[in-house]
Amino acid sequence: MKKEMQYAAFYGCLIQNKYPYIEILAKRVLKKLGVDIIDLDDFSCCPDPLSIRGYDERTWYAIAARNLAIAEEKGLDIISFCNGCYGTLKNVNMELKGNSALRNEINKLLAEEGLQYNGSIRVKDILEVLAFDIGSIEIEEHITRPLTGLTIATHPGCHLLRPSDKILFDDPIDPSVFDRLIEAIGATPLNYPEKMLCCGGSLSSTSEQAAYDLVRLKLESLQHRGTDGIAVVCPYCFSQYDLAQFQVNRIDETNFEIPTFYFLELLGIALGMEDVVEISFPYHVIPTDSVFQKLRMKQIALDEIKRHFDYESLRICASCGACEEDCPVAEVEDFEPHKIVQDVLNGNLESVIDAGEFWNCIACHTCYELCPQCFGLTDFFTQLKNMASKRGKIPDFINKKKNMLLASGRGLPDSSVFREKLDLPELKKIKLKLLKKKLDCEDDGPIS
Numbered sequence: 001m002k003k004e005m006q007y008a009a010f011y012g013c014l015i016q017n018k019y020p021y022i023e024i025l026a027k028r029v030l031k032k033l034g035v036d037i038i039d040l041d042d043f044s045c046c047p048d049p050l051s052i053r054g055y056d057e058r059t060w061y062a063i064a065a066r067n068l069a070i071a072e073e074k075g076l077d078i079i080s081f082c083n084g085c086y087g088t089l090k091n092v093n094m095e096l097k098g099n100s101a102l103r104n105e106i107n108k109l110l111a112e113e114g115l116q117y118n119g120s121i122r123v124k125d126i127l128e129v130l131a132f133d134i135g136s137i138e139i140e141e142h143i144t145r146p147l148t149g150l151t152i153a154t155h156p157g158c159h160l161l162r163p164s165d166k167i168l169f170d171d172p173i174d175p176s177v178f179d180r181l182i183e184a185i186g187a188t189p190l191n192y193p194e195k196m197l198c199c200g201g202s203l204s205s206t207s208e209q210a211a212y213d214l215v216r217l218k219l220e221s222l223q224h225r226g227t228d229g230i231a232v233v234c235p236y237c238f239s240q241y242d243l244a245q246f247q248v249n250r251i252d253e254t255n256f257e258i259p260t261f262y263f264l265e266l267l268g269i270a271l272g273m274e275d276v277v278e279i280s281f282p283y284h285v286i287p288t289d290s291v292f293q294k295l296r297m298k299q300i301a302l303d304e305i306k307r308h309f310d311y312e313s314l315r316i317c318a319s320c321g322a323c324e325e326d327c328p329v330a331e332v333e334d335f336e337p338h339k340i341v342q343d344v345l346n347g348n349l350e351s352v353i354d355a356g357e358f359w360n361c362i363a364c365h366t367c368y369e370l371c372p373q374c375f376g377l378t379d380f381f382t383q384l385k386n387m388a389s390k391r392g393k394i395p396d397f398i399n400k401k402k403n404m405l406l407a408s409g410r411g412l413p414d415s416s417v418f419r420e421k422l423d424l425p426e427l428k429k430i431k432l433k434l435l436k437k438k439l440d441c442e443d444d445g446p447i448s
Helices: 015-018 020-032 051-057 057-074 083-098 100-113 126-142 175-186 206-227 235-252 263-270 277-285 289-308 311-320 328-332 335-344 349-355 367-368 378-390 396-408 415-420 433-439
Strands: 005-010 035-039 078-080 124-126 151-154 227-230 258-262
Touching: 005 020, 005 057, 005 126, 015 020, 015 235, 020 035, 020 126, 020 263, 020 277, 035 126, 051 057, 057 078, 057 083, 057 100, 078 083, 078 126, 083 100, 083 124, 083 235, 124 126, 126 263, 151 175, 151 396, 175 263, 206 235, 227 235, 227 263, 235 258, 258 263, 258 378, 263 277, 289 349, 311 335, 311 378, 335 378, 349 378
Parallel strands: 005 035, 005 078, 078 124, 151 227, 227 258
Antiparallel strands: none
């Protein structure tokens, strides 16, 4: 665990007034990851990068600089939980650091409140802190309930990434940081072309219908591609895909039912924080039941996997794949051992057994000899074969071999004629009474 980090928390007006549960989640989730966030009561609105900047740009600079100066007095970098606040504070911080004339002008205004901006702190978004200060590896080590099986569409939002020359965070056209954090909590990020489409939150002030149209465009794409939910890190974006989704359904008589999550909600669940559900989900407009039903089903599947296999070894195996290109069967057949491991870990055990591709394993142990953890896949595939047998899903060649063994105690057909020609005695038929009982025995548990 890294040394505990401290930041000044900048929640923004919308979280503190409309979604205060995000404030509670921020403190609890980040504390679990070794991050302490400090509330500074003197923070004001960021201010709004659209309306206040449009009203008077110098006022916008001055109010933002005031917030920065307050954090400077405490010697704390700022962590923002709203894209709009992050965009304002990061832009102003970068602008004032590089423009001494503007900085001097703004400091004259700040002096009236006994404040001075020096440019000594940094402004970070929640994703920056998670991805770079804590790191996805550290986060993965704390995950106790991975969201395996969920497909989540990330919505980074405009002000998180643009203008890129001031924000300097991720690719403004094709971002990946958010998706990597989705992977860190065990879910699968959805790749879709409308990822950077604006949520329309600011547009709702001038044209509510146009704002709804933007929401509809993204929802139609996600519904077509299939997703279990949308993840955001901005309360305005959250409002658009939660509340505005409900409004679009009411006005257009559509039936979108795509849950929206502030990312800390998903992270909290993956960290095993059971109270996340009680803290936040009652306040969602679009129901989240479908996600939790899927998670419950996946948990049942996961428990089944852990009952039969060494789960941790399989997880390491899935992340490695060192032996993938060395399997001799894969050289000549459409056989993907690594994919079978991943499918099992994703909770698709019954589908894997139904497909029966593991019967291609010839137990040559090549994978074992090449495995850095001395795991290999032979025992894993043997267990799958045993499970398939108990379900009556046995290939003909296995049934033939078993029946010959039960009939004569031999693994090949009678060769008495050939043996007689060589003047060898006829082989005795051996009754393996214990074999039938052994073949019918119950599974003994995990294979390590």
